Structures are given as C-alpha cells and as structure tokens.
Amino acid sequence: MDITGAELFVKALKEEQVDTLFAYPGGQAIDLFDALYGEDDINVILPRHEQGLVHAADGYARSTGKVGVCLVTSGPGATNLVTGIATANYDSVPLVCFTGQVPTGLIGNDAFQEVDIVGITRSICKYAVTVYKREDLAGIVKKAFYIAKTGKPGVVVVDLPKDIQREYGSDGYPEKVEIRGYKPDCSVHTGQIKKAMELLNHAQRPVFLIGGGVKISRANKEMLKLAEITGVPVITTIMGKGAIPAVHDLYVGNIGIHGSYAANTAISKCDVLFSIGTRFNDRITGKTEQFASGASIIHVDIDAASISRNIAVDVPIVADAKMAIDKLIEKAKPLDIKAWVEQIGEWKKQYPVTMKKDGMTPEKIIQAVxxxxxxxxxxxxxxxxxxxxxxxxxxxxxxxxxxxxxxxTMGYGFPAAIGAQIGNPETDVVVISGDGGMQMNIQEMATAIVYELPITICILNNGYLGNVRQWQEMFFDRRYSSTCMRYRKSCIANCNTPTECCPQYTPDFIKLAESYGAKGIRVTDEKEIMPALETAKNNRKVPTVIEFIIDREENVMPIVPPTNALNNMILESEDS
Amino acid sequence: MKKRWLCLFVENEIGVLAGISGLFSGKSYNLGSLTAGVTEDRTISRITMSLTSDDRTFEQVKKQLNRRVEVIKVVDYTDVAIHMKELMFIKVSGCSAKDMEEIFRISQIFDITVMDYNRDAVLIESVNTENYNNDLIALLGKCFANRIEIVRGGSVAVEALSITDR
Structure with missing residues (x-):
C-alpha cells in the first residue's frame, strides 16, 4: 500500500520502538506533526525551545539507555538544535534528530527558513544526511537508528524535505541494515587481553582509570567484579563516576584538574595504568608529558581514534567496554598489592575532598541530596x-x-532532567544547577509544569558565573570581568569584591517559579537544607525550585593550575 | 614531517567530499592534494590524497577517516609500490619565434606533449609524477618568467602489478 513519507516516518518510529518524541512544530514539519496527530503509541513532548528539546531528549537517552528522538522544523528550528547535538555527540549519547527542510526543488534557493543543517552539523554528529528520494526514506531512518545506537553511540541528523514528507510511496520498512563503511566492532582481541592482564598481574602499583565508556556500555556490575577480584583501586573521570559505587573501599576518587589528591597522586605514581572507556581529555591529564610518566598504560576504548591520541599507550584494546571487561574477568586474579592500597588509603585520609567551612556549603547541600x-x-x-x-x-x-x-554546555541540567523524568516517571529526578546556567533554559519550567514533572531543582546561587570568577580570582588577579550576575549599571566600574550593598539578584527565582506554577523555596541557612529537600521530594505534582544562597566566593578545591602536572595541586583556597 | 599518500574508497553520495575536506580543516590537518572520481562501481568514489604530517597525526588522520560512516576503505599508499601520475597543463604566452623553438626543444627532451599552439602561445600537457611536474614548472618558470599559466590536477594512484619501485 502506498503511504505518504510522513506516514512512513510515523511507522518507522513505531518499528524502532520509539515511545517518546521530543518535538517542536513549524512550517516544514507540519505534515509530520499531522501524521502524529491522534497517535497513541508515541508520547509527543512539546518543550518551549528547541535547545531545551534536544537536551531533554539527551537526558531521556542517557537515563533510559534508549535512543532519544527529536523532531523540529527547518531553519531556526534546526539551528537551535546545534548546541544540543554537539553536547550529546561529545558524550556519546544516541540521538536521532529529524529536521524539516524546504522542498527539494527549493534547496539552495535561500528559501524561507532554509538552512543547510546537514552541512552545519556534519562535524558535530556521527552522521548527517538529507533524504532526497522518497524511496530512500525507510532505509535512511533504519540506518539512522542503527548508527546512533551501535559502536560508539552518537547523534544522527536526518533532514526531511517537505516534498518527501508528502510524496506517496511504499509502506515497507527494512528489517536489516547493511552499511559497508560502518562495521561496529563486536570482537575483542584475545592476544591483547592476555598482554594486558599479564601486565596487570605483575604490577606493584596498579590502578584502574574508568571513564564514561563503562557506564555507556552498562558494564557497572562487571567493572565492580573486576575491581573486587583483582583488588586494584579504581579512579574515575567525572563521566565514569558511579561506575563502581562511590562509597566502595576500592574507589579512590575523580582524576583531573578538580580531582582528588589521592586519585591524581596515584595516577602520577602508578606503574600500570589500566584505563577503560576514557579518551584522556585535557581536563583529566593536566600536562601530558608528566601524565602517569612511570606507568605502562593499557587502554580499552571502542573508538580506535581515541587510542594514543593524547597519551601514548603500551597495550591498546579496541573494544566495547563490557565485552572487554567480561574477557578481563576470565583472566583476573587477586593481586598482592597491600602496601600500595594502604598508601592510597593514607592519601585519601590525609587529603580528603571536603569543604571545611562553616555555614551552608555546597558540600552540605549535596550531602543532603x-x-x-x-x-x-x-x-x-x-x-x-x-x-x-x-x-x-x-x-x-x-x-x-x-x-x-x-x-x-551551560543550560544543560534542567532540560536534561525533564527528559530524565519523562523516561523514568517512578524515579526522583534532581537538578543541581548554578544561577547562571539555570537562566539559560529557564523557559522549560513551563514544560515541567504542563507534563506534571515533580523535579527537584537545586540552584546554588552565588550571584556569579562562579567557575570563571574562581579562575579570575586565582589566575587573573581578581579582575572579575563580566562574571557578576548581580551587576547593574549603577555599580562601580571594575568591581572585584562582593559587598553587603551589591544590588539585588534578578530574577527572583522563587517568584519566577511561582509564576510558572512551581513551588519555590529559598534556603539561606544550613538547618533548612534537609526540610527543603524533603518538601521537594514529597511534592509530586509540580517541580520545586530550591534556591540555596551560598557564599559568593566559594571555590572548587583542589585544583591543578593550568599547564601543570596532575599531582601539582593547590589543595585549599587561600582564605580557608 | 613527511609527505604521505592515501587512497580512499567512499560512498558516491552528496556531501561525502565535503565531510572529508571538512575533517581536514576542522582538525587542522594539512591537506596537500585531493582528487576524486567515480569507480567501476557507480556507487563508489575513489579519492587519492596527499598530506604532510608527522607519524602521530597521520595515524589520527587514518583513524578519523575510517571512523566516517561514508568511508568504506582507507589504504595507505605512502610506502607501497604504486603508479602515480598527475595531469598538468602549462600555457606559455607572449612567445617569440625563438621561444617557440625553445619550447619545442624542451618537449623533445622532457616527457611532455605540446597539445595546442597559436602565433604567440603554446599549451603543454604533462602526465608525470608530482615531482617531475614540480621540476618542469621550475624550469619553465625560469625560462618564461611571469608568462606561464599552470593547471594541476592532483595525483591519482593505483597499486602496481609487477614493479616494486615507486
């Protein structure tokens, strides 16, 4: 039977078991929305801005493990996705983004709301394609989902010209997909696994360094097992945190420029660094020449291009983390590294990551969470x-x-929580945001209200773009250039110190929350932290905004100053 | 730093070439030359490209190219026996009768063909290696300074059958 491209689009979504679609309509997508009208199997979510939309799809995908699906119109609808596409792709989140496009006959004519979204997104997504022929539509959608979720997951952009949406053609949807240039590797090189385990089993001072790849391949249990069998301490990147429980005895802490002293020191002094699912980003390596300089490095990553790019590796293993860890477990045995484990424990005890100050510190708020x-x-x-x-x-x-x-990406947290709550209706969803980032997608409060999402939104309000301000304080001689969120025209020029007389913060987050129909609680004293969070947790109909008024010049410590080696850390703020 | 050669088999689709050249500019790789053409299989294009890089960057280039969905195969031609030729046209204008004689003499010694000429200009075709063409440009540039127009096609390459030299 012949159906329109738009009808085939809906059929394809169902074939791909898409239950939720994050979508914002417009002229060149109107046929697709028409085909979705009255469709019971697909929950169509209408956010308030396409950037919020794509972050919501991202949060949905990360929290459920399913592919996040976006549908927007051409031109500005499509360009508003750009930041979210780059955000998701950078963190290997599977998304398929459908963009409306002007009819094929008008492409290149500078038509109303025409942009070359495939050209714009090519370098920030895994694959981008325009459908030029109706008969190619089914195959391309099938390919899009396959590419997004296999191998190193990522974003696929499918651009759908309006005439393709309207054209009649076959209703067939392929069962299989075959792409000659794309063969996600499903094997693990046993020889390399053997080499890696031999190196590990003879190590005196080994550590595991775990990145987001372990979580993406859902290998948390296996990773914990591998760590427990071998007894090797586990360090994570921030994307890898949670791969093994953060309270586990073998867990050392985060590596990186704001990592823990114990983790950074252990990396610097280890003799075997066994890394899985991390790309050795500059934020974790510090000065690369001195990164784990005395260690043999084993690197498991699904992306061959991540291996030996930033850090030269001794034993490369190109594989999916879960598959590799399964194989590693087969050869794992307890290691005799008691002294090393004790040494790391000593560092942990001596230099814990903590904020000692009195009052309502972010640490106390997060511990309460x-x-x-x-x-x-x-x-x-x-x-x-x-x-x-x-x-x-x-x-x-x-x-x-x-x-x-x-x-x-600032502005990510709140819309991502919306997607996460939609995908996990029974789970509590909490946002930890700053006052700056919260304002970048504040319009999504309406989305949270209309879909009755009981999200707890914790705004840590220090009235500054705090991270940049911290750098200005530490490395730019306190020149607080464009970082004060309480600045007004009446302020003195070149202000570099907050005082009692600083202008009032705008907006008033509590009134703003209330104007949307959300609950707002302002917390200024540490005693109010727990009651506020309890109230938020029990408020099941609407979101709750808790604005925590924190110390204006609180810093994130410890820190590795720029261009320094990882173990060259500043441990405490000067004033504490 | 070393000059390298790659042969790519890619999907013959809209945007594939843009994707590959975009990869080079986006990641700040140094692209020397690039030629593309459809193969005996109409759905596949074949690209010959040269670049100059250190070993580490070159490894990245190959990996990044392989990573692309539209790239079917990447073959490193840097140190293998291949036949490689570049088509080049050279137009020399403002020629006197003596210049003409000179050019025809050069064409007897060098492996080039005079394709066309009129009263004061000569059009030469050279199908040779890139280095040979470089030398030819240097020579003609000296003899006919500011009077030559050059069109270079970029090299195409294919694996050798019996020869082992490049």
Missing part, C-alpha cells in the same frame, strides 16, 4: 555546581548522574 534521595537521576549544569556535584555525589547503581562532560 545524597541522604534525601535513594533512587534518583541527578543532572548537573556546568561550572562550579557540576564540579561540586561530581566531587560529593554518592553515585551507585540506583543513583546516576547526567552531566555535560565533553562540551560543558
């Missing part, structure tokens, strides 16, 4: 809020964190 929520998805925004969250959240199998690690 740990206590209040047992089964939760916690999203973060980007900046100090994110770094504190990655330092203090106790993550485990039941508590996962979604964060924009690669691109570092």
């Amino acid at each position: 740990n206590r209040t929520f047992d089964n939760a998805v916690i999203t973060t925004d980007v900046g100090q809020n994110q770094l504190w969250a990655t330092q203090f959240l106790d993550l485990n199998e039941r508590k996962q964190m979604l964060t924009s690690g690669g691109l570092g």
